Amino acid sequence: MLAQIALIPLWIGLGQGAPQAPPRSAPASPVAGTASISGVVLTTEAAPAPVRRARVTARSEAHPNGFSATTDDQGRFGIRDVPAGRYAVQATKPAWLSADYGAMRPGRPGTEVVVADGQRLQDVSIRMSRAGVITGRVIDRSGQPVPTVTVGASRYVFSEVTGERTLQRFSGSDTLTDDEGVYRMFGLVPGEYIIAASPQPFELDSLPASPALRL
Numbered sequence: 001m002l003a004q005i006a007l008i009p010l011w012i013g014l015g016q017g018a019p020q021a022p023p024r025s026a027p028a029s030p031v032a033g034t035a036s037i038s039g040v041v042l043t044t045e046a047a048p049a050p051v052r053r054a055r056v057t058a059r060s061e062a063h064p065n066g067f068s069a070t071t072d073d074q075g076r077f078g079i080r081d082v083p084a085g086r087y088a089v090q091a092t093k094p095a096w097l098s099a100d101y102g103a104m105r106p107g108r109p110g111t112e113v114v115v116a117d118g119q120r121l122q123d124v125s126i127r128m129s130r131a132g133v134i135t136g137r138v139i140d141r142s143g144q145p146v147p148t149v150t151v152g153a154s155r156y157v158f159s160e161v162t163g164e165r166t167l168q169r170f171s172g173s174d175t176l177t178d179d180e181g182v183y184r185m186f187g188l189v190p191g192e193y194i195i196a197a198s199p200q201p202f203e204l205d206s207l208p209a210s211p212a213l214r215l
Contacts, residue, residue, distance in 0.1 A: 050075025145181025
């Protein structure tokens, strides 16, 4: 997904005879589990296609580093030697939006899975979407490129508490223009965005009125 727009900038020896510390014991090896989690990663298109080379990780409070596997050409994965417990399963891939099992859409929390010792949990299906990209050029009033200014994307969201529609800066979207005034923002979820440029950090209340871009 690609949209283009041109913006006007808003602006850190032990001593002899010293006692030696007792040797440290080696850390205990993690206990290998006997459960497994397997499934498939597909695209969110109307005709789903397999997502190959995606990294699928199952994490829990007891195992924050998780247990991982990579999808094959058919999008299938199998995570082995998983200890019993409750896990959040997530798929990641460069240029794609991370996706959690059970999430209705990108950025939403997923559903945890529970496995017992020796259990083979199958058919865990995860749907992934390609990340959106917005690129464009910042020019001044005379049409000349403006380098090294900050460009960011914001969008309107509804508060889960008040239900009000508020303008929210999209996390990680800020980028700088190059010598030609060109900017490129990655990892955007589908939606409508307002793009603004400034040489100084700016507040949402100061964003200029401009048409929204849809991804």
